[in-house]
Amino acid sequence: MKRIAMTLFALSALPALPVSAAPARKLFADFEQLPPEPDSAYARTLAAHQAEAAHRPAQLVPTLRQPTFLDVDATLQWTSANFSALGKPKWEILHQDITVEILPASSELKTAIVATVRAHQPVDSLSLLTMAVSAIKVEAVDGTPLKVSASKMGGYSGLSVELPAPLTPEVDWKLATTATAKLNCNPQGIGLLPCGIGGTYQWVTFHNYYLTPAASHSPFKSTLHVVTAANKVAAAQGIPTGSDTLADGRKVWHFEQPERTENAGFAVAEYVQNTAKLVNDKPLRVFTTTKYASSAKNMVELATKVVGVYSADFGDFPWPGLNLMQLENNFGGGYAPLSGIFMYRDVYAASPGTGYWYSTTELTAHEIGHQWWGNLVEPATNGDVALSEALAEFSSCLYTEKYMETRSQIIGDNLSYLYRVPANEDMPVGAQGVYGTPSYVQIVYHKGAAVFEMLRNEIGTDHVLKSLKQFAVEYNRDYASLKNLQAVAQNVSKKDLSWFWNQWFDKKGAIEAEVAGRLLVDAEGGYVVRLRVHQTAAKPFRFTVPITVDYAALKSEVKLVEVNPKGEATTIVEFAVAARPIRVRLDVQRSVIRKFATGTPGDFNLSGQVDGADLVELALRYGRAMRIKAKNGQEYFFSDSGWNELYDLKPDRRIDMADVDALDQWVGTVAEEF
């Protein structure tokens, strides 16, 4: 910026009243962990995300938490289609042919699996994990019994199978297991088997595996056969390949999963299908009960549109088709294995134009996002789970911003992190142990999405989308890390983003800053806005903030202004403006994870002076709140997309008459010189 002779416009004769002379004031309200307002949109979103998060892998005993296969030989070259990040194991399960049947009367799940095993080195015993089974039998596919010892491992059973002879490398061999597992269904329980055995819907979802040689990352192809009563229909991810009728009248429903994946599930009900064509004529099947068959047409349209949008943004829809399955309401949210999505009942009843449609769209767009983020590209480690959840949520936010024309989802996510995570539960988005914090959803889903939103400020939306598309190409059917995405984004944007990744994925916290403004005129009579950003954090944040400058005659412009403190608490930034502004507004669309307070208290419009215009600005924000009191006196967290803490002059998370009263003492105050 050119050097300019600054004078304080119009008020230059006035002595600046130093803010430091003012009584010390509190900038932000104290943290208070309030429960979400029941039945609010935020409560629904949080519940949906928490329900989905319940499908995360259970916390296994430490000795079984290997990052990849149990027996990886890093020196071997891995040549299977993709999943190159796995390294090559000594042996693996390539395919599982799975037959399942829920026995509602006894709350049991019967499973018969024929696993195709391939060794890459001589192996004479196999260590396997499966669900916690009450009875198991393992034999070679020719019927030869195999000696097996089982041990309980948390919610799992660890199996050690002695082989009759060492496996010959690169020659496929099969083993068969039959097992019975006692189901103790909790739709949102943590562990292998979230499940439900209700009168209408019966279902089991498996996060990661049926039978696996590893605690994580052992993708396999499969065929699934679900045995049901004669009047029931089974639904699952993959390609439905028909059904057979057993001699006793029961039915068997067949599904082919041609892709290697670890995530699966099935559901049984008196389902009917709505069908449509996705992009490239791939089939969409929506399974609901008859009662919801008509309203589910809205879901068909929505899913078709979302898949189309994502296909354009992130690359072609990668799977042979997509199946959506209706479960009971206490499922709470969604779960999205590869090419399938389970969601709770009422989203299939929603219709456009209703309030519930927005929540439905958010959830559906999030779950469809997982077809790319979490399935096509899988997180390499627990610390990379943002690649699944944060990107799915961010994708959904992009969708609702563009096609629902509202930013309330991303703003809600931003506020959810800022106002719902106590300091002692905060962790970096990319922390390996982030699963362990009670604020996992607010950190990974919500802050994570807001972090990707901030990336739009740094490299632009086009580059963000281009990076995601490129990322999906490079890590197609593979495991990836957050660092891998950083590399792609840097390559696309030609910008060093190491500071951004370090600040937002490797470190916790959010921006807290006082911002003061002054309006200056340069030597040529042009106007310049100068801002002072004072951060209190030990390591001040670097960020780019959109600043809206409003002029007379109803004209506005938005400027992206970088605040780069370089370790200093106070940063001065300035920019030329086209004319004398009426007001200057910070981050109107809340695209930064921040709390701002006025550096010149009450100077909401950053004019450099507290005056009548600030009262009018305050009136526009009056009533916005992050807390709400119910009739019974109980206070709840309230997610208010119109919230702006800048106006909470007497900080209590409400913009109320106390703030109006507080403004009076500052009227006439002029920003101190900086």
Add this chain to the structure above:
Amino acid sequence: MTTSQTFKRFAGRSASTRLAFCAALLAAAAGCGQETAVTAPVTADASIAADVAGAADAKGAAIAEPKVVGAGHSEGPYVELSGSWSADAQRVTITVWAGDLPNLLGLAAHLVWDPAQLELTASDALNLTEESEASGFAWRHVLKAIAPGRLTAGSARFRSVSHPYAYPEGAKVSRDPWLKLEFRVLATGPLKIGFDDATQLARKAEGEFIPVQWIGATVEVPAGFAIGGAP
């Protein structure tokens, strides 16, 4: 209509003087809301000067008193000034009117004048619509002389109770007095009182700006008029 909570007094005015100030306004034919809207340039309060006691020069000839001349507004939202000379108070009294404002949430501006010519001695902000506990709304005002010759004024309509489900709501303002000002005359000639362009704003409850005619006025102080007045 009740007066605002903010009333600033200058130059040692007493409470009784203030009452006299208001009484003088009420007595004025065009004062306190009795004026009709003008749609063409008019001389505001032109008739008032004749109603008040005149001064006389040394030879006993009548000397004209100050009068306030405003340009008048055209059709559409406006904020304009009218005023008169109060012989009792020895002050120029100014009323700032707001009118034709639909769904007004708030308005603000800086009034500016030459402090060498006029001295602000009293100011008051008024509610633009009748509000009460029953209506559930109240006007709040900002009114402060922030520099010689500069007064910041702002008024906004707030709900009595703040609640996230209760959004701001504007009011229709037909023609109502917004500000009452009183000046001591320090000079003769045309003395301008106006609004600083860059500080003028009026907003609807949805945040939309309302294009408003901000119309100042001139205090015409005849040569030979005894400037000043009671302190």
